[in-house]
Amino acid sequence: xxxxxxxxxxxxxxxxxxxxxxxxxxxxxxxxxxxxxxxxxxxxxxxxxxxxxxxxxxxxxxxxxxxxxxxxxxxxxxxxxxxxxxxxxxxxxxxxxxxxxxxxxxxxxxxxxxxxxxxxxxxxxxxxxxxxxxxxxxxxxxxxxxxxxxxxxxxxxxxxxxxxxxxxxxxxxxxxxxxxxxxxxxxxxxxx
Amino acid sequence: xxxxxxxxxxxxxxxxxxxxxxxxxxxxxxxxxxxxxxxxxxxxxxxxxxxxxxxxxxxxxxxxxxxxxxxxxxxxxxxxxxxxxxxxxxxxxxxxxxxxxxxxxxxxxxxxxxxxxxxxxxxxxxxxxxxxxxxxxxxxxxxxxxxxxxxxxxxxxxxxxxxxxxxxxxxxxxxxxxxxxxxxxxxxxxxxxxxxxxxxxxxxxxxxxxxxxxxxxxxxxxxxxxxxxxxxxxxxxxxxxxxxxxxxxxxxxxxxxxxxxxxxxxxxxxxxxxxxxxxxxxxxxxxxxxxxxxxxxxxxxx
Numbered sequence: 001x002x003x004x005x006x007x008x009x010x011x012x013x014x015x016x017x018x019x020x021x022x023x024x025x026x027x028x029x030x031x032x033x034x035x036x037x038x039x040x041x042x043x044x045x046x047x048x049x050x051x052x053x054x055x056x057x058x059x060x061x062x063x064x065x066x067x068x069x070x071x072x073x074x075x076x077x078x079x080x081x082x083x084x085x086x087x088x089x090x091x092x093x094x095x096x097x098x099x100x101x102x103x104x105x106x107x108x109x110x111x112x113x114x115x116x117x118x119x120x121x122x123x124x125x126x127x128x129x130x131x132x133x134x135x136x137x138x139x140x141x142x143x144x145x146x147x148x149x150x151x152x153x154x155x156x157x158x159x160x161x162x163x164x165x166x167x168x169x170x171x172x173x174x175x176x177x178x179x180x181x182x183x184x185x186x187x188x189x190x191x192x
Numbered sequence: 193x194x195x196x197x198x199x200x201x202x203x204x205x206x207x208x209x210x211x212x213x214x215x216x217x218x219x220x221x222x223x224x225x226x227x228x229x230x231x232x233x234x235x236x237x238x239x240x241x242x243x244x245x246x247x248x249x250x251x252x253x254x255x256x257x258x259x260x261x262x263x264x265x266x267x268x269x270x271x272x273x274x275x276x277x278x279x280x281x282x283x284x285x286x287x288x289x290x291x292x293x294x295x296x297x298x299x300x301x302x303x304x305x306x307x308x309x310x311x312x313x314x315x316x317x318x319x320x321x322x323x324x325x326x327x328x329x330x331x332x333x334x335x336x337x338x339x340x341x342x343x344x345x346x347x348x349x350x351x352x353x354x355x356x357x358x359x360x361x362x363x364x365x366x367x368x369x370x371x372x373x374x375x376x377x378x379x380x381x382x383x384x385x386x387x388x389x390x391x392x393x394x395x396x397x398x399x400x401x402x403x404x405x406x407x408x409x410x411x412x413x414x415x416x417x418x419x420x421x422x423x424x425x426x427x428x429x430x431x432x433x434x435x436x437x438x439x440x441x442x443x444x445x446x447x448x449x450x451x452x453x454x455x456x457x458x459x460x461x462x463x464x465x466x467x468x469x470x471x472x473x474x475x476x477x478x479x480x481x482x483x484x485x486x487x488x489x490x491x492x493x494x
Contacts, residue, residue: 026245033235033242057228059219062235067401070250070409073242097409098247 042079130163211421246410259309266302267423321403331475332384338483356438
């Protein structure tokens with residue numbers, strides 16, 4: 001860090017309020033404009049390409065891939081998550097701006113899947129990040145992914161996709177779990 | 193005076209909405225060309241509202257906050273200097289004598305503000321994008337200014353209104369037909385201004401994230417988004433006034449700007465991307481040559 005310190009907010013985030021006059025129309029717009037950060041953590045990202053290109057065309061639901069976490073709304077954990085990747089995933093998730101949603105793809109983030117006894121893959125994702133929608137399968141087909149996103153849209157539209165609030169409210173517990181797994185935590189404590 | 197400000201403000205709101213709608217239409221057309229269904233044409237309005245209402249927790253300094261404002265002001269200011277319908281008391285905005293020269297200065301304001309803000313964001317991709325954007329601007333500004341100079345010399349006026357009045361009296365009086373080489377130069381440089389595909393190395397989402405706006409999020413991005421939309425409409429209107437004979441009413445303004453909007457769109461969907469030095473070299477050879485041909489022609493004919 002050192003001279004780069006001014007680029008980080010190294011303090012605990014304040015609790016965000018949610019609601020207001022426009023809450024209904026906000027939720028409506030958020031559900032119909034999901035920008036997905038183009039970051040594949042595991043083998044599941046191979047299924048995202050057909051989902052977003054001509055064959056299945058997720059753009060008709062208002063979704064699109066963006067290249068930077070700052071502009072994204074949705075983080076897809078696509079498949080198994082190694083400890084090394086988990087560190088990057090946490091940074092990407094914390095760099096995204098609220099409200100933000102996490103979609104876990106495949107069996108691996110749920111219970112480890114075929115990597116359940118691996119020495120460097122995590123077994124349960126929701127110990128480390130709040131997950132809004134789980135899509136099961138190994139691997140889920142693009143149809144299943146689209147169904148999962150429809151589910152996410154319903155949740156957002158009815159104001160029930162509030163993983164980002166849970167994360168901020170229970171940040172200490174999440175951080176404790178994350179630091180149990182990641183031994184060399186060489187990054188700012190809060191990198192919002 | 194107050195009535196004029198009110199009309200200009202309403203026109204500006206209409207311009208932003210029209211720009212967002214054109215963006216949605218371009219996404220739809222792109223999707224259909226790629227054999228997809230694509231989003232609705234109102235998608236950009238939804239995106240804008242979502243971005244506007246997203247929270248933000250990033251701070252990189254004063255210039256970082258100001259840059260989206262520069263972008264919006266640059267776009268809106270350009271829009272306000274271009275008359276939508278020349279001679280109309282409601283739709284002529286703030287065009288005045290000598291406005292083409294002011295306009296050409298104003299058109300780079302957004303880019304420069306964006307460059308300062310993006311450089312302060314501290315992300316390594318941002319200065320790369322800024323360098324590319326400013327280099328490319330040096331490329332396309334030359335043929336564009338050459339062709340504008342051709343029109344100013346030919347019509348002996350520096351106002352958009354004078355240039356529009358010089359084109360009245362039928363379709364063959366349009367500068368598109370009376371000065372075809374200058375028009376070709378300007379329409380090629382329009383591709384560079386719109387960062388449409390052969391000259392898209394500035395944003396280049398596959399390699400440098402999205403270039404200058406990499407660190408920008410939520411409300412900042414919504415300002416930049418609307419600034420970009422209204423700037424696009426301003427450029428279409430400017431080209432309509434310069435080359436397509438202006439508009440006598442609002443309907444013609446829609447038809448002509450839509451025709452100009454289709455030109456970069458169709459180019460962008462069928463071309464791959466040029467490298468930076470290739471695109472700058474291209475702008476400094478063929479379009480510049482075309483502009484010079486028309487400039488020479490004016491001096492010889494006279």
